[in-house]
Amino acid sequence: MNEIALTVHQTARPDGFPTTGDFSFVESALPEPAVGSALVENLYWSVDPYHREMMDDVPGGFTLGAPLEGRTIGRIVASRTPRLAEGEIVFHRSGWRTHSVVTPDEIRRLPRFEGVPLSAYLSILGGTGLTAYVGLTRIARLQEGDDLFVSAAGGGVGTATGRFARLLGAGRLVGSAGSAAKAGHLVREVGYDAVFDYHEGPAAELLEKAAPDGIDVFVDNVGGDQLAAAVGALREHGRIVRIGTLSQYNTSKTPPPDFDYAHIVEKSIRMEGFLVRNYLDVQEELYEFAVPHLQSGRLVPDATVVDGFEHIVDAFLGMLRGHNTGKIIVRGHLSEPHANRTRE
Incomplete structure (x- = not known):
């Protein structure tokens, strides 16, 4: 166990894209768990798009000069409660630090499946995979043969959505990505039929070329022009699953998507957003669905x-x-030691 603990604090509100100057690494002595808690040495950390939203001065956002939070997997190294045993591997949200003090109510024990790495619980079996699974099964109510368009298809949710959609019997699978290299990976490895680089032209034109016969479902991680393009491409009774708005995270100047709102009525389109924290009861179902495919090799975490x-x-x-x-x-x-490290 290390002699010091290291924690990341946010030190400034970013104007546009964050920089390293908006953060500080703070050293301290190892925290001592109080009675009823335990000390966790963290092993894996998740960094997620929602952290960018939390950096702004918004309700529930991060507090300046305080430790950041995030999804983390760690090992209990000292315990002062019989409910948490030393050596146990646990999931918790007191991340962005090397060591965390947690109570039994703040952790989740992870099931161990043969052949499944711990890191999968932060990706395909974690919040990322659960977001993709809920989006497809609960929000889109995916039917076998449905044609999909997924924006930001090369990210965590986008790759999980593509792999799950294939296993669930989707039809044509189209995505957008930020580079030709990502597009190639998605087609070769993930199972997409066509992926366009959104830098190459207007989204509506690129989507029409990739999905000339239209789409049934749009899984939206970006918003903006790609959302507008999808509204035009959706067939009757099309569904839009709103997950994120990456196009607006680092700027306040992005205009809202410009599309024909009459399409929503005329094509009976349904648009629904969700927060994955409201679907934690689906976690066990995700394990039942995904783990056998992980063990067989049909499903690969990206x-x-x-x-x-x-x-x-x-x-x-x-x-x-x-x-x-x-x-x-x-x-x-x-x-x-990190250049921005200070002693607390």
């Missing part, structure tokens, strides 16, 4: 793994700029 907690900010900033393919995960341990 992840970009960054080694070293000291690189967590760089991993987060890289994710915002689309440098990852699949879910981005940070894997322990500490190495050299």
Whole structure:
């Protein structure tokens, strides 16, 4: 166990894209668990798009000068409660720090399935995979043969959506991505039929070329022009699953999508957003669906793994700029001191 603990604090509200100057790494002595709690040494951290929204001055957002939170997997190394045993592997949300003090009510024990890596619980079996699964099964109510368009198809939710849709019997699967390399990976490895680089032209034209016969479902991680394009491409009784608005996270100047609102009525389109935290009861169903496919090799987690907690900010900033393919995960341990490190 390390002699010090390291925590990431937000130090400024970003104007546009965040920078490393908006964060600070703070050293402290290892926290001592109080009676009824336990000390966790964290092993894997998730960095997610929603963290960018939380950095702004919004209700429920991050507090300046305080530790950030996030999904994390760690090992209990000291316990002062019989409900948490030393050596146990647990999931919790007190992330963006090397060590966390947690109570039994703040953790979730992870089932261990043969052949399934721990990191999968932050990707295909975690909030990312649950978002994709709920979006397809509960919001879109996907039917066998439905044709889909998925924006930001190369990200964590986009790759999970593509792989799940294939296993659920989807028809033509079309996506958008930020580079030709990502588009190629999605077609070769994930199961997409066609993927366009959204930098190459107007979204409506690119989508029409990729899905000339239209689509039944749009899984939207981006908003903006791609949402407008999807409204035009949707068939009668089409469904839009709103998951995120990446196009607006780092700017307040992006105009709302410009589409013909009459299409919503004339084509009986349904648009619905959701928060995955309201569907935690679906977690066991996700395990039942996904784990056998993971064990057989039919389902492969897509992840970009960054080694070293000291690189967590760089991993987060890289994710915002689309440098990852699949879910981005940070894997322990500490190495050299960080330039923005202070002592608490």
